[in-house]
Amino acid sequence: MQQDFLTILMFMLFGAAFVVLNMVAIGRLLRSKTKYTAQKSATYECGEPTFGGAFIRFDIRFYVICLVFVIFDVEVLFLFPWAVVLKPLGWLAFIEAFVFVAVLAVGLAYVWRKGDVDWIPLHGHQAPGARLSEMDAVAAPSSAVTAPSSNPAPVTAAADG
Amino acid sequence: MNPLLAQLTAAETDGWWAGFQAFFVAPENAWAVSLLLVLIVGKTIPGMVSLLVWVERRGAALLQDRLGPNRVGPFGILQSIADLVKFIFKEDVLPGHVNKPIFLLAPALAVIPPLVVLSFIPWGANVAIADVDTGILACFAFSSLHVYSVSLGGWASNSKYPLLGGVRAAAQMISYEIALGLSALSVFVIAGTLRLHDVVMFQTDGLTIAGTTYDALWARILDWNLFKQPLGAIIFLIAGFAETNRHPFDMPEAESELAAGYHTEFSSMKFALFFLGEYAAMIVMSSLFIVMYLGGWTFFGVENLLTDWVAEYGAANPGWINWPLIVEAHLHVGIFLGKLAFLLWFFIWVRWSLPRFRYDQLMSIGWKRLLPASLLWFALTAVGVALVR
Numbered sequence: 001m002q003q004d005f006l007t008i009l010m011f012m013l014f015g016a017a018f019v020v021l022n023m024v025a026i027g028r029l030l031r032s033k034t035k036y037t038a039q040k041s042a043t044y045e046c047g048e049p050t051f052g053g054a055f056i057r058f059d060i061r062f063y064v065i066c067l068v069f070v071i072f073d074v075e076v077l078f079l080f081p082w083a084v085v086l087k088p089l090g091w092l093a094f095i096e097a098f099v100f101v102a103v104l105a106v107g108l109a110y111v112w113r114k115g116d117v118d119w120i121p122l123h124g125h126q127a128p129g130a131r132l133s134e135m136d137a138v139a140a141p142s143s144a145v146t147a148p149s150s151n152p153a154p155v156t157a158a159a160d161g
Numbered sequence: 162m163n164p165l166l167a168q169l170t171a172a173e174t175d176g177w178w179a180g181f182q183a184f185f186v187a188p189e190n191a192w193a194v195s196l197l198l199v200l201i202v203g204k205t206i207p208g209m210v211s212l213l214v215w216v217e218r219r220g221a222a223l224l225q226d227r228l229g230p231n232r233v234g235p236f237g238i239l240q241s242i243a244d245l246v247k248f249i250f251k252e253d254v255l256p257g258h259v260n261k262p263i264f265l266l267a268p269a270l271a272v273i274p275p276l277v278v279l280s281f282i283p284w285g286a287n288v289a290i291a292d293v294d295t296g297i298l299a300c301f302a303f304s305s306l307h308v309y310s311v312s313l314g315g316w317a318s319n320s321k322y323p324l325l326g327g328v329r330a331a332a333q334m335i336s337y338e339i340a341l342g343l344s345a346l347s348v349f350v351i352a353g354t355l356r357l358h359d360v361v362m363f364q365t366d367g368l369t370i371a372g373t374t375y376d377a378l379w380a381r382i383l384d385w386n387l388f389k390q391p392l393g394a395i396i397f398l399i400a401g402f403a404e405t406n407r408h409p410f411d412m413p414e415a416e417s418e419l420a421a422g423y424h425t426e427f428s429s430m431k432f433a434l435f436f437l438g439e440y441a442a443m444i445v446m447s448s449l450f451i452v453m454y455l456g457g458w459t460f461f462g463v464e465n466l467l468t469d470w471v472a473e474y475g476a477a478n479p480g481w482i483n484w485p486l487i488v489e490a491h492l493h494v495g496i497f498l499g500k501l502a503f504l505l506w507f508f509i510w511v512r513w514s515l516p517r518f519r520y521d522q523l524m525s526i527g528w529k530r531l532l533p534a535s536l537l538w539f540a541l542t543a544v545g546v547a548l549v550r
Contacts, residue, residue, distance in 0.1 A: 006192060006195045007198055008277060010199045011276060015203075015277060022434060023265070030250060031251065032252075041258070042256070042258075043426075044322075045320070054319045054321050058324065058328070060328050060332070061332070062332040062336075062524070069338070069339065072339045072532075080297070080346065084355060093547075094543055098543075101540070108532065108533075117528040117529065
């Protein structure tokens with residue numbers, strides 16, 4: 001067992017050496033020196049002059065999902081040792097885990113109902129918002145006749161909420 | 162110690178070989194054994210990746226009715242080597258606007274975790290590099306580090322396309338990781354172990370129905386976890402596609418929307434390392450699928466053909482290296498690689514057959530379809546195991 005973990009450590013060191021060798025050493029010896037110009041060190045944006053940087057405040061949308069992920073991932077982690085002892089312990093172990101998973105499943109149902117797994121949440125900071133499926137339903141018929149207005153007709157959240 | 166390794170180092174002989182043995186058997190030289198293993202396996206991975214890239218490009222051409230790379234070497238098989246040479250000689254631009262430490266760390270994080278996970282995979286009965294009791298936990302721990310390379314690489318680039326690619330990758334990979342973990346968990350519930358070697362053995366010990374163990378060919382086939390865990394296997398495969406950012410889940414680097422996604426600003430070898438990491442992650446995911454659902458190195462009894470020979474040779478030549486054991490190891494690895502080739506071809510096949518999902522569709526598949534399905538399947542499996550035991 002100790003030998004195995006030693007091997008894993010060796011493998012990590014091998015990976016690190018592989019990266020350093022390839023990224024830094026070999027290329028630096030072989031290739032010609034880079035001559036930087038203003039264009040070369042500029043941001044790549046398909047030829048357009050860059051407008052501002054990217055270290056900005058950015059709506060990552062799935063913030064709540066990250067929280068839910070942490071909870072569920074820890075759940076899965078706890079269940080791995082449990083999976084080994086389910087056969088010897090039987091129903092006792094089953095009921096313990098069932099309660100544990102059920103509580104988290106209720107949490108998932110709550111997040112789902114609240115709309116946090118949707119691209120445009122029903123409630124919260126995106127109001128007035130409509131779910132994309134509803135937006136499609138609104139936008140599809142109008143696009144056939146005339147160009148749709150810049151704002152799709154807002155579907156009130158109260159109808160679903 | 163690994164039996165194969167013990168066989169190579171413990172047999173008593175005279176001459177030059179004995180000197181090697183004395184060196185490797187000594188406990189204080191355990192690092193040398195590890196280093197030997199790591200060098201052998203570590204060198205094969207880039208080779209496998211370059212072959213896979215060639216297969217992908219030729220396969221894409223085949224499916225799209227064109228030729229693909231066919232100039233360098235026979236059938237263009239050396240194309241990847243030529244590409245590698247080009248990558249090495251390419252100008253290595255470090256743009257002025259990036260966050261340098263993280264920008265340089267990201268390609269390293271893309272390569273190292275998949276390489277380490279490959280050390281846990283049992284390629285044959287005695288051919289696991291690191292045979293750890295908590296094998297699958299370690300696998301998931303290392304493979305989930307892969308998300309850092311993509312999201313940090315995207316953020317550190319300080320450019321809009323990479324930022325979007327990195328954010329997409331982070332949300333996508335954590336969304337599918339839970340479904341992946343839960344579907345894998347069902348396998349370990351029925352196998353009752355976390356050691357990958359034992360999970361493979363669990364799929365070859367004959368099918369037990371109502372107390373009777375069947376050993377016929379049909380029972381051997383149905384003993385694969387693919388047939389005991391059909392829904393779990395499908396969920397694992399879908400989530401595996403999403404985890405490795407492959408089509409139809411390759412939103413982080415959707416060319417038509419985001420230029421090259423999270424690695425737009427990376428050039429030369431830095432880009433090559435991302436490339437290598439992505440394909441190595443594909444090999445890792447396929448290997449895990451084979452170990453957990455497709456019976457690992459076994460193939461309905463073919464893997465046991467040499468067992469008698471190994472035993473006879475061992476009995477007839479005590480104190481001498483058991484060479485048939487090494488031949489058997491090659492047979493096991495060969496079977497494993499055959500399955501791996503099929504599964505990797507499946508990855509490529511899907512890539513050129515299905516269109517990409519829209520991003521909100523991708524998230525709703527993950528959270529509203531796969532996660533409840535895997536929870537349900539996990540609960541069903543647990544009830545079944547508690548009932549039957």
